[in-house]
Amino acid sequence: MSSYKSWVTVPKGSHFSLANIPFGIISTAADSRPRPAVAIGEHVLDLCVFAANGGFSALPDSTAYLHVFQQSTLNDFAALGRPVHRAVRVYLQDVFRAETPYPDVLRDNAGLREQVLLPLASVTNHMPLHVGDYADFFAGYYHALKAIQVYDVQLADNYTHMPVGYNGRSSAVVLSGTPIRRPLGQFRETKDSAPVFGATRQLDFEVELGCFIGRPSRFSEPIGVDDAEDHIFGVVLLNDWSARDIQAWEMPPLGPVNGKSFGTSISPWVVLADALAPFRTAAVANPTTVLPYLQQADANNVYDIKLHATLTTPSGNTQVVTSLSSKHTLWSFPQMIAHQSSNGCPMRSGDIMASGTISGPTRFEHGTFLEINDNGALSSDIAGKEERSYLLDGDTLELSGVCGDDEEALVGFGTCVGTILPALVK
Numbered sequence: 001m002s003s004y005k006s007w008v009t010v011p012k013g014s015h016f017s018l019a020n021i022p023f024g025i026i027s028t029a030a031d032s033r034p035r036p037a038v039a040i041g042e043h044v045l046d047l048c049v050f051a052a053n054g055g056f057s058a059l060p061d062s063t064a065y066l067h068v069f070q071q072s073t074l075n076d077f078a079a080l081g082r083p084v085h086r087a088v089r090v091y092l093q094d095v096f097r098a099e100t101p102y103p104d105v106l107r108d109n110a111g112l113r114e115q116v117l118l119p120l121a122s123v124t125n126h127m128p129l130h131v132g133d134y135a136d137f138f139a140g141y142y143h144a145l146k147a148i149q150v151y152d153v154q155l156a157d158n159y160t161h162m163p164v165g166y167n168g169r170s171s172a173v174v175l176s177g178t179p180i181r182r183p184l185g186q187f188r189e190t191k192d193s194a195p196v197f198g199a200t201r202q203l204d205f206e207v208e209l210g211c212f213i214g215r216p217s218r219f220s221e222p223i224g225v226d227d228a229e230d231h232i233f234g235v236v237l238l239n240d241w242s243a244r245d246i247q248a249w250e251m252p253p254l255g256p257v258n259g260k261s262f263g264t265s266i267s268p269w270v271v272l273a274d275a276l277a278p279f280r281t282a283a284v285a286n287p288t289t290v291l292p293y294l295q296q297a298d299a300n301n302v303y304d305i306k307l308h309a310t311l312t313t314p315s316g317n318t319q320v321v322t323s324l325s326s327k328h329t330l331w332s333f334p335q336m337i338a339h340q341s342s343n344g345c346p347m348r349s350g351d352i353m354a355s356g357t358i359s360g361p362t363r364f365e366h367g368t369f370l371e372i373n374d375n376g377a378l379s380s381d382i383a384g385k386e387e388r389s390y391l392l393d394g395d396t397l398e399l400s401g402v403c404g405d406d407e408e409a410l411v412g413f414g415t416c417v418g419t420i421l422p423a424l425v426k
Contacts, residue, residue, distance in 0.1 A: 002041040004409040005098040007107050008117070010041035015402055015412020016120075017041070020095055021089050022269035022413070023074055023234070026123040031200060034072040034126040037118075039414075040096055040267055044123055046116045053112055058102045059091045071094035073130045074270065078214040079349040080235040085233065086274050107385040125268035128236070129212055130348040133339055134264070136208075136240055136354040137165035140156045141284040143359040151248070152412040160199075160288035163331040163339045165356070168240075169261040173352065176237075176267050176416040183262035184424040199423035200243035200259075202376065203391040205369030206357040207307050207399060209326055210238035210266055211333040220344035226297050228334035231347060234270035235333075236305070237416035238354050239397045241265070244370055244390070267399070267416040275411050279304050279403040284330050293337050293342055301332035305413075307358065307401045309367070314394035317383035322372060324365040326358050326401070362386065393422045 003017040016022060016039040026037040026044055035048035047055075051069040056062040065084060068077040077085075094358060095105050106113055136142060138159070148155050158164060186197050201291065214233030217223050223231055275303025280300040305326040312318045338352045359367040366372045369390050373379055379387040396419040402412035 006096045007098050008040050008096055009115050012407040014041050015414050017409050018273050018407040020411045021092050022271045024128050024269045025126040028123055036069045039250035042120045044120055047409050075257035075350045081215040082230050085272055090336050093131045094182050126271050128174050131170040131350055131352055132348040132349045134168040134170040134173055135165050137336050138356040138357050139329040140358040141330040142328050142361050143357040153394045160286055163336045172261050173264045176265055179421045181241050181421045182261040182416045185258045186395050187245035187249045200246055203346050204242045204244050204369045205397045206240045207242055207309050208238040209355045210236045211353045213347045214248045216349050217347045219346045223337055223341040225334050228337040234272040235269040237400055237401050237413045239265040239416055265416050265418045267413050269414050276303050282325050302327050302329050304400045310398045312396040313386055317385045319382040321380050322389045324360040328360050391420050393420050395420050
C-alpha cells in the first residue's frame with residue numbers, strides 16, 4: 001500500500017496527492033472572504049475555518065501562529081519560515097492519511113468535515129501572495145543558446161559567471177485565468193525600417209517557474225547561498241508573456257521594458273519547497289568555476305519537473321506545443337537569491353524570483369515560440385488543422401507541471417492559463 005493513501009478520495013494522476021499539499025487562497029459562493037486553503041485530490045481544506053474550530057489542536061505550539069490562516073494572502077504564513085511550513089504540511093498529511101493518528105480531528109468528525117472539506121470545483125482561487133517585487137532571470141541554458149542563435153548575437157561573457165536577470169513589474173503579475181491583452185508598443189517591422197507603434201505581431205509565451213520568498217531578509221544583509229533554501233516558501237508555474245518585436249527593439253542598451261511588463265501569469269497553488277525536495281537533481285554543468293558566494297554545497301540544486309505547454313485555438317483545436325524538464329537550467333533558485341541579495345538588497349515575503357524561459361536541447365523541448373519557430377521562420381502544427389508561428393487573438397495557452405512517476409503520489413502544480421484578447425487600439 002502506498003504510504004500516501006488517504007481517506008479522502010484522490011484520483012490516480014491527481015496533481016494534488018497526499019505527497020503534495022499545496023497552499024492557496026480561495027473564496028466560495030457562501031463565503032466571499034479570500035482565505036488560505038490546501039488542495040488534496042478533488043477537494044480543498046478551508047484552513048481558516050479549520051483553524052477556528054480546533055483543527056490544529058493536535059499540532060504542538062500552533063496557537064502562536066494560527067492567526068495567519070485568517071489572512072487574505074499567504075504572506076504572513078510564508079514569513080514564518082521553513083520549519084513552520086514543514087510542521088503544518090506534515091501535520092495536514094497525517095490528518096489526511098488513511099490510517100491517521102488524529103481520527104477525531106477530521107476523518108471521524110462529520111460536522112467539521114462538512115464545513116471545511118470543499119469540492120475543488122466549487123471554490124474560486126485568488127492570488128496566493130501579495131507580490132512585492134518580481135525579478136526574472138535567464139537561467140534556462142538551452143534557451144540562452146537558442147536565443148543568441150535566433151538573434152545572431154554572442155552569449156554575454158557574464159552568463160556563466162552569475163545569474164543574469166532583470167527586475168520586472170509586480171503590478172502585472174496576475175493569476176491563472178486572467179485574460180492577457182495583446183500589448184501595444186514601438187517596434188521595427190524589418191531590420192532596417194523606421195520604428196512604428198502598434199499591436200505586437202510576435203506575441204509569445206514562456207515556460208517558467210516562479211519561486212516565492214518566504215522568510216524575509218534584512219536591509220543590507222546578504223543571504224548566503226546555502227542559507228537561501230530557508231528563505232524559499234514554494235514554487236508556482238509562471239508564464240512571462242513576451243512581445244518579441246517590441247522586446248527586440250527596446251533591449252539595447254538596458255534590457256526589456258514594455259515587451260515584458262504587460263502580463264505575467266502564475267498558477268494559483270504554491271507547491272512547498274519540502275514537497276519538491278525529493279525531485280531535486282543536478283543543474284546543467286557550468287563550464288565556469290563560479291565565485292564562492294554562488295557555490296552550493298549540494299550539487300542537486302534544481303528540480304526535475306515535467307513541464308508542458310498546450311495551445312488551444314478559437315476553433316477548439318488543441319496541441320501540446322512543447323514538453324520539457326525544468327532541470328535544464330544553469331542556475332538554481334538559491335543561487336538567484338544569493339546573487340540578488342549579495343549587494344544587501346532585502347528579500348520580502350511574497351517576492352518572486354523567476355527562472356526565465358526553460359528549454360531542453362531539441363526543438364520539441366523549447367519553451368517559447370521564438371525558439372520553436374525560429375522567430376517566425378517556421379510554424380507549429382495545431383492538431384493538423386492550423387499553424388502558429390506566434391500567438392493569435394483568441395488563443396489559449398496552458399502550462400502544466402508535475403513531478404514523479406507514482407500516479408498515487410504525484411506532486412503537481414495544476415495549470416497556468418491565459419487567453420489572448422485583441423489590442424485595444426489597432
